[in-house]
Amino acid sequence: MNDRVGSFLAERTPRRGLTIIVFLALLYLFRELLPLLVFFVAFERALGAASSLLVHRLHLARKVGVLATALAVVAAVGTGLALGAGGLARAVRHARDLPERLSEIREHPLMQRLHEHMTDTDKLVEQGKHYAGSALHYASQVGHLVAYALIGFIFAVVYHLEHEHLVSFHRSVDPRSFVGTLLRWFGHLADAVSLTIQLQLVVAACNTLLTLPLLLLLGIPHVAPLMVLIFVSGLIPVIGNLASGAVLIFFAYQAKHWLGVSLMIGLTFLLHKIEAYYLNPHLTARHVPLPGFVLIVNLVVFEHLFGFAGLFLSFPSLFVAGKIRQEFRDENAEEEDEAPTSLTPAPALAPTSKRAPDVLTNRRARIPR
Numbered sequence: 001m002n003d004r005v006g007s008f009l010a011e012r013t014p015r016r017g018l019t020i021i022v023f024l025a026l027l028y029l030f031r032e033l034l035p036l037l038v039f040f041v042a043f044e045r046a047l048g049a050a051s052s053l054l055v056h057r058l059h060l061a062r063k064v065g066v067l068a069t070a071l072a073v074v075a076a077v078g079t080g081l082a083l084g085a086g087g088l089a090r091a092v093r094h095a096r097d098l099p100e101r102l103s104e105i106r107e108h109p110l111m112q113r114l115h116e117h118m119t120d121t122d123k124l125v126e127q128g129k130h131y132a133g134s135a136l137h138y139a140s141q142v143g144h145l146v147a148y149a150l151i152g153f154i155f156a157v158v159y160h161l162e163h164e165h166l167v168s169f170h171r172s173v174d175p176r177s178f179v180g181t182l183l184r185w186f187g188h189l190a191d192a193v194s195l196t197i198q199l200q201l202v203v204a205a206c207n208t209l210l211t212l213p214l215l216l217l218l219g220i221p222h223v224a225p226l227m228v229l230i231f232v233s234g235l236i237p238v239i240g241n242l243a244s245g246a247v248l249i250f251f252a253y254q255a256k257h258w259l260g261v262s263l264m265i266g267l268t269f270l271l272h273k274i275e276a277y278y279l280n281p282h283l284t285a286r287h288v289p290l291p292g293f294v295l296i297v298n299l300v301v302f303e304h305l306f307g308f309a310g311l312f313l314s315f316p317s318l319f320v321a322g323k324i325r326q327e328f329r330d331e332n333a334e335e336e337d338e339a340p341t342s343l344t345p346a347p348a349l350a351p352t353s354k355r356a357p358d359v360l361t362n363r364r365a366r367i368p369r
Contacts, residue, residue, distance in 0.1 A: 039152030040194040047156050066160040186324040192316035199283050204234025207271050214267055220255045237311045239273050248268050288318045
């Protein structure tokens with residue numbers, strides 16, 4: 001019986017199917033720990049880059065560089081929390097009132113005028129309240145997020161301190177084995193998380209820098225909190241720019257009335273097009289070679305299936321699926337190359353004449369005596 005099961009799982013298709021099922025099952029079982037994975041990957045990549053630069057510049061040992069970088073991060077974070085604890089508490093307190101403020105925006109004269117020309121303004125506001133509520137649901141779990149961040153940071157430090165042992169352990173695992181395949185796929189997932197963070201950081205920075213001149217030009221007050229709002233909303237794919245744009249349009253109307261509204265609408269439209277048709281395609285083309293239409297459709301499908309969290313799961317799912325598909329294709333190519341080819345018998349040589357001419361004899365015959 002064991003031989004039959006072993007031979008069955010040795011086949012390519014059953015082995016792949018079982019590995020995919022186990023991989024998806026592990027993701028589902030530990031889905032609540034995905035924020036921990038995000039924090040670990042972010043700290044691990046940042047800590048690795050900073051410590052490598054420090055080691056290269058100061059010619060330190062790797063572990064010394066890692067510990068020095070970790071202590072610098074702890075000191076910087078502690079100082080920032082000590083200086084901005086009050087402002088952070090006020091921001092969280094004001095953020096809890098965001099859904100109610102969106103309801104007040106719907107009753108504003110500006111929204112009433114827009115409602116005469118746009119019949120879907122109520123749906124847009126309700127959708128904004130829905131996403132704001134989802135975002136606040138995650139933000140309300142501040143204690144869990146802080147704990148995950150602390151544990152992720154500790155994991156990142158330990159990972160770099162034990163990097164050599166972990167690398168030797170990884171090399172000891174057969175890459176074609178079941179465990180080796182799962183480890184490699186979770187490595188693809190970590191790469192996808194890192195790329196997603198980098199992508200959204202670039203988008204958020206571009207949105208913030210391009211919006212700042214218009215805020216100063218229109219004379220909108222509270223520029224610093226609005227810049228934080230724009231940067232944080234830019235971390236949300238696709239809809240983040242639209243959500244911050246709706247809030248900025250409201251402030252622009254209070255500052256410059258319809259002139260400010262028209263300028264802010266134009267800027268929001270421009271930033272959305274830059275993100276959708278320039279930044280996202282150019283930043284993801286090197287990692288997910290798919291048309292932009294497929295990326296947008298996948299984003300809509302994941303948002304429909306998983307809600308607010310689906311906006312963050314769309315790109316990593318495509319990245320990991322693309323890596324797994326490429327592994328399967330490479331494995332198929334290797335098996336085809338290693339497969340024995342049927343050799344056809346070589347054609348029989350034509351029989352040679354028994355009285356073949358002797359070239360040397362003929363040459364000697366032509367030499368005059």
